[in-house]
Amino acid sequence: MRSLGLYIHIPFCKAKCIYCDFYSLPRAEGQMDAYVSALTAQLAAWRERTADCTVDTVYFGGGTPSYLGPDRLCRLLDAVFQSCRVAPGAEITLEANPDSAQDISALRQLHDAGFDRLSLGMQSADDAELRRIGRVHTHAQTVRAVENARAAGFDNLSLDLIYGLPGQTMTRWQANLDAALALAPEHLSCYGLKVEEGTPLSARHERFTLPDDDAQADMYLYAVDFLAQHGYEQYEISNFCRSGRESRHNSRYWALSEYLGFGPGAHSDFGGERFALARDLDAYLAGHTVYSERSAPSARERETERVMLALRTTRGVAAHTLPEAARRILRNCEAHGLAHLSGGFYTLTPRGFLVSNAILVDLLETMEL
Numbered sequence: 001m002r003s004l005g006l007y008i009h010i011p012f013c014k015a016k017c018i019y020c021d022f023y024s025l026p027r028a029e030g031q032m033d034a035y036v037s038a039l040t041a042q043l044a045a046w047r048e049r050t051a052d053c054t055v056d057t058v059y060f061g062g063g064t065p066s067y068l069g070p071d072r073l074c075r076l077l078d079a080v081f082q083s084c085r086v087a088p089g090a091e092i093t094l095e096a097n098p099d100s101a102q103d104i105s106a107l108r109q110l111h112d113a114g115f116d117r118l119s120l121g122m123q124s125a126d127d128a129e130l131r132r133i134g135r136v137h138t139h140a141q142t143v144r145a146v147e148n149a150r151a152a153g154f155d156n157l158s159l160d161l162i163y164g165l166p167g168q169t170m171t172r173w174q175a176n177l178d179a180a181l182a183l184a185p186e187h188l189s190c191y192g193l194k195v196e197e198g199t200p201l202s203a204r205h206e207r208f209t210l211p212d213d214d215a216q217a218d219m220y221l222y223a224v225d226f227l228a229q230h231g232y233e234q235y236e237i238s239n240f241c242r243s244g245r246e247s248r249h250n251s252r253y254w255a256l257s258e259y260l261g262f263g264p265g266a267h268s269d270f271g272g273e274r275f276a277l278a279r280d281l282d283a284y285l286a287g288h289t290v291y292s293e294r295s296a297p298s299a300r301e302r303e304t305e306r307v308m309l310a311l312r313t314t315r316g317v318a319a320h321t322l323p324e325a326a327r328r329i330l331r332n333c334e335a336h337g338l339a340h341l342s343g344g345f346y347t348l349t350p351r352g353f354l355v356s357n358a359i360l361v362d363l364l365e366t367m368e369l
């Protein structure tokens with residue numbers, strides 16, 4: 001049997017955060033029921049093509065999946081079970097915003113239905129910071145969401161944090177990390193704020209005082225150190241966890257394992273083909289399959305990508321699989337404290353992760369020769 005991951009995209013949010021470039025729509029609640037039906041139909045349409053697969057990870061991401069409400073989410077998860085062979089012990093993650101995880105009986109219903117991992121968009125412990133970036137929750141709601149999730153039976157919780165927020169100081173970031181650890185999550189993702197084109201933050205960025213690159217780098221390096229001291233292993237550029245609590249679903253992406261994405265904007269890598277569905281809810285609801293990307297990467301392209309993705313992780317890449325020119329670049333990085341060779345594997349150091357884009361571009365040029 002082939003191992004498969006499923007990604008289910010839920011493109012609804014209560015409001016749009018100022019930095020967000022995900023495919024998510026505010027004020028579209030009226031389309032939720034039709035969307036659940038469309039997803040159910042798409043899942044059923046894939047039943048035959050996934051007949052030789054065992055699904056060992058399912059990830060409901062968004063948007064704000066929890067905003068759909070427990071009944072719709074349970075119907076969708078049931079559709080997954082009806083359409084695919086889901087392995088016993090599969091990791092089934094639900095992304096949730098704290099404000100839509102306030103009802104303990106709803107969380108219990110989700111846990112009983114099979115969701116076993118909750119990823120909460122905490123982002124900050126400071127209400128002023130949250131308001132500034134357009135988040136609709138408060139820190140008190142994050143605390144309550146974690147308490148509710150624990151009481152509902154979730155023993156695998158992840159918190160997302162963002163550093164480099166408008167006006168954020170190192171002291172404030174340190175306080176956010178302290179507040180996150182006080183909630184004892186099994187997993188943490190820490191992302192640096194990026195000003196993405198087309199977002200309100202990009203349009204109005206001169207109105208915000210953003211920490212500069214050096215300040216962001218200091219915040220990142222502080223987090224790596226601080227989290228290690230508190231028992232959270234870094235296993236990818238932005239991801240940290242208690243031992244054995246890596247996100248199994250996200251790890252598939254970095255290992256180039258197969259996954260299928262459902263919903264507008266979702267990406268897939270299946271049967272040697274890469275494809276993404278257009279970010280067009282109306283077309284999706286009308287049953288049209290519109291691709292925004294579709295390709296069949298060559299063996300050489302996949303090999304290059306394998307190296308690039310492996311270097312995002314702390315597992316790294318086996319030196320003997322690299323061409324000499326790539327090893328030369330990594331030896332040079334090692335001499336500058338940006339990479340490390342251990343047990344025959346090259347990994348980037350935290351300082352190397354900070355400049356990983358530049359390193360990967362150099363490697364890419366070498367590997368494409």
Ligand code: SF4
Nearest residue numbers: 013016017020024063
């Ligand atoms: S909650 Fe997440 S997906 Fe929704 S607008 Fe904010 S950042 Fe985007």
